[in-house]
């Protein structure tokens with residue numbers, strides 16, 4: 068059974084059709100790329116999946132459940148986590164606390180437990196702290212643990228966002244341009260990290276990325292959007308040689 | 322002392338200090354000065370409870386005096402119309418009961434107004450809560466059994482130094498512990514970025530409503546304390562200006578810094594009393610108090626936008642004084 072099903076997904080902003088009847092499926096454990104020229108509608112697809120936008124038309128089902136109309140936090144609860152194209156960390160919180168917010172639902176102890184803080188409260192906090200440190204270490208962020216998120220470098224902020232998303236224990240991870248603003252070394256590391264995440268945590272990853280080296284290097288399947296419509300889908304080789312795709316990118320030559 | 326019990330230890334020390342201080346205060350202060358001290362304590366409760374909503378959770382509420390009014394009227398009406406004046410242990414117990422009843426009524430009001438209005442953003446929420454406060458005041462003015470615009474008088478004076486500051490200590494305990502839990506993180510995440518918070522499963526509405534309800538609860542209790550100190554409560558005591566005054570304390574203290582907000586509440590309650598008769602250009606201070614508030618807010622925004630104490634962290638400060646290195650805040654147990 069496929070993990071995520073998009074059917075005829077459409078988003079209109081006034082007269083502009085940002086996403087035009089996109090149908091797509093994502094299988095569990097797949098590493099999939101979503102590419103297309105600027106303004107193609109990629110981020111809008113993410114925003115509809117995660118409930119930030121309500122689709123104008125179409126269906127989204129995840130793990131057999133309908134997602135359309137659910138609130139973003141409910142959708143997160145079903146096992147979808149994401150990062151944002153223009154990083155959205157909690158700037159006034161430390162790196163550690165940014166990630167810890169991702170564990171909020173796993174740690175629910177109720178308001179009385181939070182005020183009175185019995186032994187079980189501290190046990191829960193301690194377990195989570197160990198998990199967070201483990202994740203931070205995995206991403207090489209342990210040294211920045213107590214740093215405020217807003218003081219980190221761009222690349223580090225991007226990685227903290229991924230760690231925070233992983234804290235929710237997702238089945239599907241949506242990454243919106245994770246390599247943006249990274250240098251070639253960082254990009255190389257990011258690629259192996261993304262592969263490692265999929266293998267280690269047994270999740271599916273849907274990745275928006277403009278850097279073709281990154282996309283072609285790690286994605287097993289790629290879907291291409293242009294002007295909101297899906298114009299191609301297949302293996303990296305197939306997509307690379309698809310004349311429609313070549314045309315779309317040349318037409319938008321930058 | 323392990324971290325686990327530290328908050329309880331602080332609470333006990335707080336209680337002991339309050340009881341210890343109550344003797345010299347009760348004996349040494351004349352009733353005028355005592356009134357100022359009690360008013361400072363009540364202001365601190367109001368400001369610290371609003372800080373949960375405005376400071377930590379970032380929801381701009383302008384209706385805190387409305388919650389205070391509900392608590393004041395509930396508690397005072399219960400005492401004067403149901404229980405009557407009592408003495409000794411019965412009095413202390415009944416006082417606790419009416420204070421909590423006042424807090425609970427205010428909390429229920431907070432829930433009722435919070436659920437629909439907390440979906441609104443920024444200015445809209447401010448307008449709705451402002452409207453709420455005004456509606457409460459107007460409604461109270463028109464309920465004859467509650468005295469209409471004359472209010473309730475002859476409320477026995479149960480509020481003492483110990484009650485006021487004891488409740489403040491409980492509020493600080495509740496706030497500090499909440500802020501160290503998933504609730505506190507939920508509040509701060511909601512304040513920092515709602516979309517990001519929702520994306521990791523944080524139910525921002527739940528946290529906003531919770532902050533609102535807890536804040537309203539303590540504002541209601543503050544109202545009960547106020548009524549049982551002043552002996553007289555009138556709808557006018559809980560007008561828009563009162564709400565503004567509390568908001569100013571929170572902003573001046575540095576949105577979200579508990580200690581800063583307490584300091585600001587103390588200053589803004591004490592200074593107007595101390596400067597009451599001071600004249601400037603032939604105008605009495607009490608007549609241009611609001612102008613001073615506005616001016617100090619503007620100056621603060623320019624020179625210290627993070628508030629008086631801003632990012633001040635009491636625990637860290639103490640650690641620094643004691644010369645201990647900064648430890649990672651959370652892994653030690």
Ligand SMILES: Nc1ncnc2c1ncn2[C@@H]1O[C@H](COP(=O)(O)OP(=O)(O)OP(=O)(O)O)[C@@H](O)[C@H]1O
Pocket residue numbers: 080083085103104105106107108109110111112152
């Ligand atoms: N909230 C909105 N209101 C109006 N128009 C929007 C909104 N969000 C996106 N759009 C428009 O929808 C189109 C698709 O935008 P989207 O952000 O999805 O593109 P994208 O493929 O992610 O592009 P990029 O690679 O530049 O990030 C654009 O024309 C954009 O201006």
Ligand SMILES: [Mg+2]
Pocket residue numbers: 109110111152
């Ligand atoms: Mg985009």
